[in-house]
Amino acid sequence: GESVGLHLPTLSVQEGDNSIINCAYSNSASDYFIWYKQESGKGPQFIIDIRSNMDKRQGQRVTVLLNKTVKHLSLQIAATQPGDSAVYFCAEKSSGNTPLVFGKGTRLSVIA
């Protein structure tokens, strides 16, 4: 079946550098995407979302880019901080009351 996946399972960055976490999705019917952050022992925490009619959305220190042509989603974190260390999941859904489908996750480790 169609699924959401990630290119890199782990990413290590220096504190203060920018981080880019990538995600590939294969369901062409997906029209809504979310990035979640999951710290150890906790539930997923919403970071930022984007609809398919947009290709970029910015939040506080985070930017999500969507390339529908190649079915690629990325999360950029500016000036990465130790508190950003976590597992990051992309998730997608198609229209209607459909469930959110999660990708496999990328672990971000910030080196102080």
Place this chain on the structure above:
Amino acid sequence: EPEVTQTPSHQVTQMGQEVILRCVPISNHLYFYWYRQILGQKVEFLVSFYNNEISEKSEIFDDQFSVERPDGSNFTLKIRSTKLEDSAMYFCASRRFGETGELFFGEGSRLTVL
């Protein structure tokens, strides 16, 4: 800030026993979900619930699983006869609207089946 609360935080049970995991979604939310996460793996959808009935369920959500909203606040997941492979973190989530918008997750209930 409103939050989804789950109990228990950790439950240990013997294989074959029944388990009920409880959730209190955010009060004005209308759509409720259960997800699970086996250690080190991705978050997997189990079931969605709206208007007092199941909207959608995954292949994981077999006859051993059931959900209920017994009153205006609780949303429960029951596993009738637990198996070793049911060991996982179970996350409850809720959303105000069904189409888009933030899906709020609880902190999870860790189930360990021995």
